[in-house]
Amino acid sequence: MRSRYTAFVGDALDYLKATWHVTTRPLTLAPDPVTQWKALEIVDAPAPTDDEGHVHFRAYFKEGERWQVLEENSRFVCEAGRWWYVDGDPRLHRLKPGRNDPCPCGSGRKLKRCC
Ligand SMILES: [Zn+2]
Numbered sequence: 001m002r003s004r005y006t007a008f009v010g011d012a013l014d015y016l017k018a019t020w021h022v023t024t025r026p027l028t029l030a031p032d033p034v035t036q037w038k039a040l041e042i043v044d045a046p047a048p049t050d051d052e053g054h055v056h057f058r059a060y061f062k063e064g065e066r067w068q069v070l071e072e073n074s075r076f077v078c079e080a081g082r083w084w085y086v087d088g089d090p091r092l093h094r095l096k097p098g099r100n101d102p103c104p105c106g107s108g109r110k111l112k113r114c115c
Helices: 002-009 013-018
Strands: 035-044 052-063 066-079 082-087 091-095
Touching: 002 013, 002 035, 002 052
Parallel strands: none
Antiparallel strands: 035 052, 052 066, 066 082, 066 091
16 A cells, blocks of 8 residues: 555656556556655555555645545455455545644655645
């Protein structure tokens, strides 16, 4: 999960495709120069069974000056000795942090002194 987030941050499209289950993998993935991924929060990651696991996460990002959070409960399956991302239930929420609020990136600084 964390490695896939890192791949999104770095536009590592080959890695994303290589960890995406063949039944749900997009045919093409394009680099995304607009989205700036800022933080990943793992909400819950219960111990997986032998062949299925779930990770509930929130990923904070900026598009221009607009902050948003993508929240998803991702489903992974284990096949041929490897874990594959299958799907999730992505929900987008707009964030409206004030200039004096903590930065959503998790730095601990005020937004006006951070991202
Ligand atoms: Zn920040």
